[in-house]
Amino acid sequence: xxxxxxxxxxxxxxxxxxxxxxxxxxxxxxxxxxxxxxxxxxxxxxxxxxxxxxxxxxxxxxxxxxxxxxxxxxxxxxxxxxxxxxxxxxxxxxxxxxxxxxxxxxxxxxxxx
Amino acid sequence: xxxxxxxxxxxxxxxxxxxxxxxxxxxxxxxxxxxxxxxxxxxxxxxxxxxxxxxxxxxxxxxxxxxxxxxxxxxxxxxxxxxxxxxxxxxxxxxxxxxxxxxxxxxxxxxxx
DNA sequence: TTGACATATACCGATATTGGAATATATTGA
DNA sequence: TCAATATATTCCAATATCGGTATATGTCAA
Numbered sequence: 001x002x003x004x005x006x007x008x009x010x011x012x013x014x015x016x017x018x019x020x021x022x023x024x025x026x027x028x029x030x031x032x033x034x035x036x037x038x039x040x041x042x043x044x045x046x047x048x049x050x051x052x053x054x055x056x057x058x059x060x061x062x063x064x065x066x067x068x069x070x071x072x073x074x075x076x077x078x079x080x081x082x083x084x085x086x087x088x089x090x091x092x093x094x095x096x097x098x099x100x101x102x103x104x105x106x107x108x109x110x111x112x113x
Numbered sequence: 114x115x116x117x118x119x120x121x122x123x124x125x126x127x128x129x130x131x132x133x134x135x136x137x138x139x140x141x142x143x144x145x146x147x148x149x150x151x152x153x154x155x156x157x158x159x160x161x162x163x164x165x166x167x168x169x170x171x172x173x174x175x176x177x178x179x180x181x182x183x184x185x186x187x188x189x190x191x192x193x194x195x196x197x198x199x200x201x202x203x204x205x206x207x208x209x210x211x212x213x214x215x216x217x218x219x220x221x222x223x224x225x226x
Numbered sequence: 227t228t229g230a231c232a233t234a235t236a237c238c239g240a241t242a243t244t245g246g247a248a249t250a251t252a253t254t255g256a
Numbered sequence: 257t258c259a260a261t262a263t264a265t266t267c268c269a270a271t272a273t274c275g276g277t278a279t280a281t282g283t284c285a286a
Contacts, residue, residue, distance in 0.1 A: 009130075011127060011128045011130075011133070012128045014124060014128075015124045015125045015127075015128035016273090016274090017122075017124075018274090020124070020197070023201075024200070027200060027201065027203075027204050032232085032233095033232070033233060033234090034231095034232065034233085042275095043275075043276075043277095044232085044233070044234090045233090045234080045235080045275080045276075045277085045278095046274085046275060046276085047233095048233060048234055048235085049234085049235090049274085049275085051233095051234095052234080052235095064282095064283095066232090066283065066284070067231065067232050067233075067282065067283040067284065068231095068232060068233080068283095069232080069233065069234090073201075073204055075201045075204045075205035075208055076205070076208065078198060078201055078205070081194065081198055082198065084133070085191060085194055085195065085198070087137070087140060088136075088140065088186075088188045088191055090140075091140050091186055091188045092188035092189070092191070095187075095188055095189065129243090129244090131244095145262080145263095146262070146263060146264090147261095147262065147263080155245095156245075156246075156247095157262085157263070157264090158245080158246075158247085158248095158263090158264080158265080159244085159245060159246085160263095161263060161264055161265080162244085162245085162264085162265090164263095164264095165264080165265095177252095177253095179253065179254070179262090180252065180253040180254065180261065180262050180263075181253095181261095181262060181263080182262080182263065182264090
């Protein structure tokens with residue numbers, strides 16, 4: 001059989017470097033598609049397609065203004081990442097503690113000299 | 114032409130749900146491949162292949178013990194995520210502030226009544 | 227209504243990725 | 257040395273994904 005993953009979750013949406021660039025440029029604030037196309041160097045369809053993916057997972061929202069579409073970051077949707085990372089904080093800290101102990105040991109081995 | 118992204122960065126490595134499961138199960142501590150295969154329900158080659166990807170981006174490290182390979186989480190390698198998320202913290206907080214102001218406004222509109 | 231502008235969509239070819247099955251490569255113990 | 261165990265690797269088919277080109281859709285202005 002074949003693959004299982006889809007673009008339809010936040011982790012996949014963010015896995016694409018170009019999509020991360022788009023998110024990055026939106027930190028500055030709401031932008032029209034054309035502005036994004038200008039800021040990054042990507043083709044218009046390319047940007048539109050990536051925006052669609054980002055939009056589907058809720059990472060950006062869209063508002064029409066005349067014939068332009070203004071896209072905006074929805075940082076709240078980054079919560080899954082925060083939650084996911086939080087699970088690893090503990091493991092992380094434990095490793096750092098062990099590292100600290102190790103360094104301390106090294107130091108103590110050196111001192112008696 | 115074609116695609117540009119590869120599995121060779123942390124974001125892509127983590128984009129796969131199965132790989133996240135593997136990472137999750139390693140929070141408990143070092144585990145042999147067979148143990149992982151047993152804990153999650155994945156085939157042995159499947160696990161080995163995912164471990165390879167995770168290993169290539171440094172999210173796990175490996176240690177041989179007899180004929181078994183013990184894999185261990187390397188939470189330090191999640192730093193790129195932390196850094197990436199940090200950039201959005203500000204936007205996040207601003208949104209929350211605006212939300213707060215909005216709620217305050219709503220409240221004030223109600224009060225005079 | 228027509229034409230220009232802004233964006234979205236459809237279609238396509240190239241390529242990446244996944245999982246399965248089979249097999250290769252250790253390593254241990256008899 | 258040989259069989260058993262543990263893991264990695266190879267080969268394969270199915271399919272997802274990306275970017276490009278062309279085109280559709282929608283909106284404004286004259």
